Amino acid sequence: MAKKKIGIYGVQESTANNKVEDLYLIVDEQSICFVVKNHINSAYIAFEYFENTTDQNGWNQLLGYLQNNSKLIQSFYRQVQFVMNTKRTLLTKTVHAGADAFYHNEFSLVVGTRMEEELQLQKIGQEQVLVYGVPDALSTLLTRSFPTGKWINYLSSLVASNKGDGVCITLLNDYFILLMIQNGKPHFVNYFNKSGDDQNQYLVLNACIQANIQPKDTNLNVIGYSADRDLWMQALASYFAGAHMQQVPDEGIGAALNTDYPKHHYAPYFIF
Numbered sequence: 001m002a003k004k005k006i007g008i009y010g011v012q013e014s015t016a017n018n019k020v021e022d023l024y025l026i027v028d029e030q031s032i033c034f035v036v037k038n039h040i041n042s043a044y045i046a047f048e049y050f051e052n053t054t055d056q057n058g059w060n061q062l063l064g065y066l067q068n069n070s071k072l073i074q075s076f077y078r079q080v081q082f083v084m085n086t087k088r089t090l091l092t093k094t095v096h097a098g099a100d101a102f103y104h105n106e107f108s109l110v111v112g113t114r115m116e117e118e119l120q121l122q123k124i125g126q127e128q129v130l131v132y133g134v135p136d137a138l139s140t141l142l143t144r145s146f147p148t149g150k151w152i153n154y155l156s157s158l159v160a161s162n163k164g165d166g167v168c169i170t171l172l173n174d175y176f177i178l179l180m181i182q183n184g185k186p187h188f189v190n191y192f193n194k195s196g197d198d199q200n201q202y203l204v205l206n207a208c209i210q211a212n213i214q215p216k217d218t219n220l221n222v223i224g225y226s227a228d229r230d231l232w233m234q235a236l237a238s239y240f241a242g243a244h245m246q247q248v249p250d251e252g253i254g255a256a257l258n259t260d261y262p263k264h265h266y267a268p269y270f271i272f
Helices: 056-069 098-109 137-146 153-163 197-210 234-239 254-260
Strands: 004-010 019-026 032-038 045-052 081-084 089-093 117-124 128-135 150-153 166-171 175-182 187-195 219-223 243-244
Touching: 004 081, 004 254, 019 137, 045 056, 056 117, 056 137, 081 098, 081 128, 081 153, 089 098, 089 187, 098 117, 098 128, 117 137, 117 150, 117 153, 128 137, 128 150, 153 175, 153 187, 166 197, 197 234, 219 234
Parallel strands: 019 081, 081 150, 166 219, 219 243
Antiparallel strands: 004 045, 019 032, 032 045, 089 128, 117 128, 166 175, 175 187
């Protein structure tokens, strides 16, 4: 069952005949978020955060709850993007055009297939493709409210938001995403469940060794840091050449969000 935790609203300017705002509807196993951004001045102007369970009843009840509790679901948007943040994601090399069957087969072998799940493909540059699963029930529910909505993968936005090579760690409630970028493209990506502080550090440093990356020569970008939840990041950062804790931009609603909540905590939802 969904539960609304945050709702922060600025002034929306879109009308039926003049749509100037984009909606990013971000979904993972624990939450669903509405992020509204003005595409002209790039300011974030609204944010809603809902906790959500992902069992079958959770998805089926989700739409009704959002319709009754979201102030953003009925607004006008220039474009709507459904952003899937899922551990069921495979980063692979691009093969020839029309190779959907190849990608589906590779996903089945590496990740495993599920009934009632549709696979989506998204190119990352010219050499890589993201293959990921979307529950059929979720896709049906969201498309019902936003018929023009298009699916994208969260990792594609994460890659685009990181300027330059380095290591990026995106921290969420009970897991983190480790992304390494070399020569401007993803070199390594994985989702890790959080464990003890020492184990979390080991997972990151061992992955760097496996990817032949030297932390002392590499910059670290951290998205979603929470001081009372992620103390292990302070020790980990000392291994890297430099560390940056990314926060929600102050423009638009960012100042209000940063005043009422830790500046870095909700940064993973403001990377678009």
